[in-house]
Amino acid sequence: MPPEKQRVGLGLLGTGRVGRLHLNSLCRLRDKCQVIHVADPFIERHREWLEELGIHKLSSNYKDVIADPEVKAVYICTTTDTHGPLLKEAAREGKDIFCEKPIDMTLEGAEEALQVARSAGVLLQVGFNRRFDPSFANVRERYRSGEIGTVDIMRITSRDPEPPPSIDWIKSSGGLFHDMTAHDFDMCRYVAGSEIEAVCAAGAVRVDEAIGQAGDIDTCVVTLWLENGALCSIDNSREAVYGYDMRMEVFGRKGMLRALNETPTRVESVKSEGTLTDKPHYWFRERFPESMLRQAESFLDAVMTRSAPLVSGADALTALRVALAADISMREKRVVRVDEIKLSREAAS
Structure with missing residues (x-):
């Protein structure tokens, strides 16, 4: 039998309004990805729901997700003021990144985050789902x-x-x-x-x-x-x-x-x-469930083929x-x- 098609191992940071929407889309794409690890400061509030989705690596500390060797790409769905620091930390760990917009609150912070991602050679797609x-x-x-x-x-x-x-x-x-x-x-x-x-x-x-x-x-x-x-x-x-x-x-x-x-x-x-x-x-x-699904497919395809994401860090800047x-x-x-x-x-x- 041919080997099973390789799936992208994902980690998700943040299970608020947008994080839940992203997670619902990713769970519809199990042929392309597996959500392995989820972190949220209030993870216990969401444990039952996440375990029903088949996700059992749960943490209140985002560092656990970024350090997880099974996680090849990270979704950053946390509050706006945390996007830049988390993006840089994930990039330095060699993770491909999907980040909600904006990538930082300041122009200097955004440019620094993009430079870190470029230097690390990771893919970055930004969440302009429309x-x-x-x-x-x-x-x-x-x-x-x-x-x-x-x-x-x-x-x-x-x-x-x-x-x-x-x-x-x-x-x-x-x-x-x-x-x-x-x-x-x-x-x-x-x-x-x-x-x-x-x-x-x-x-x-x-x-x-x-x-x-x-x-x-x-x-x-x-x-x-x-x-x-x-x-x-x-x-x-x-x-x-x-x-x-x-x-x-x-x-x-x-x-x-x-x-x-x-x-x-x-x-x-x-x-x-x-x-x-x-x-x-x-x-x-x-x-926007259809646009969110298409957006996730686009990111996963870029990760699997090592091609440029449709929405780049330059677009976010x-x-x-x-x-x-x-x-x-x-x-x-x-x-x-x-x-x-x-x-x-x-x-x-």
């Missing part, structure tokens, strides 16, 4: 094929159904532009095939005063100038009472492509009072630069060029 969404990917493919000609305007809407679970989470998130709008920055440049040249951002606290007291915003509108001459507008909110609102529109010289919200069904009830349809999926767990430009734009109420955002050593040279 690139793998079937609808968004279809818009990109059809625009790139020339279906609607040259793009003039893009519009992206991303609104959560409810604020994050705690103010402590807000404080460790890096802020709305880094935690939420970063996905939209990445989608803009990925779909348009052009880099973002300048940013004008406005933000407000409209949902929860406690978010403002924690130093963040919960509502924003951002205008982007692209190098190819196109314009992109983005709007975000931490609370859309009707569900998870994820839409994108690309307007070109020959027409328009539009990705609308996904709903549980496409059934319409048409009566004398009017037409009733389903609301959008309530949260990202329901909206670019999104971070744009988010930092948005921070300055909102604070100083001006248009900020992305090339203003430099490492401190670059600015000094």
Whole structure:
């Protein structure tokens, strides 16, 4: 009999909202991987669930996962402020890495983390899962094929159904532009095939005063100038009472492509009072399972074939630069060029 197909031994750090979603995807890909070791500071809360999934190496210390010789690749799904240090430690141990965005809170920290990964020769993929969404990917493919000609305007809407679970989470998130709008920055440049040249951002606290007291915003509108001459507008909110609102529109010289919200069904009830349809999926767990699965497949394929991941560390660094430009734009109420955002050593040279 031929030998069993080799599977990638995985370790997962963090079993919060995103970690659980990643783990569910990986458990659907048992022909390509085996989740061997999981760490979380509150691992006992999740022990029963993890053991039901067949995972029995459980730890409250992330170092146990990184040091495990059976673990060949690590998923970093911890709080934002820990991504950079964990990425560097995993890279130095020779582990391939999937890391949620952003890879660090600062430009210097992100560049250092990427340099460590490069020097270690490990693969790094960053979690911009919307690139793998079937609808968004279809818009990109059809625009790139020339279906609607040259793009003039893009519009992206991303609104959560409810604020994050705690103010402590807000404080460790890096802020709305880094935690939420970063996905939209990445989608803009990925779909348009052009880099973002300048940013004008406005933000407000409209949902929860406690978010403002924690130093963040919960509502924003951002205008982007692209190098190819196109314009992109983005709007975000931490609370859309009707569900998870994820839409994108690309307007070109020959027409328009539009990705609308996904709903549980496409059934319409048409009566004398009017037409009733389903609301959008309530949260990202329901909206993006397919994109998360495709994202995991992409990472595992890259690890097994030693090929470049679809979403690189350079993509994460670019999104971070744009988010930092948005921070300055909102604070100083001006248009900020992305090339203003430099490492401190670059600015000094």
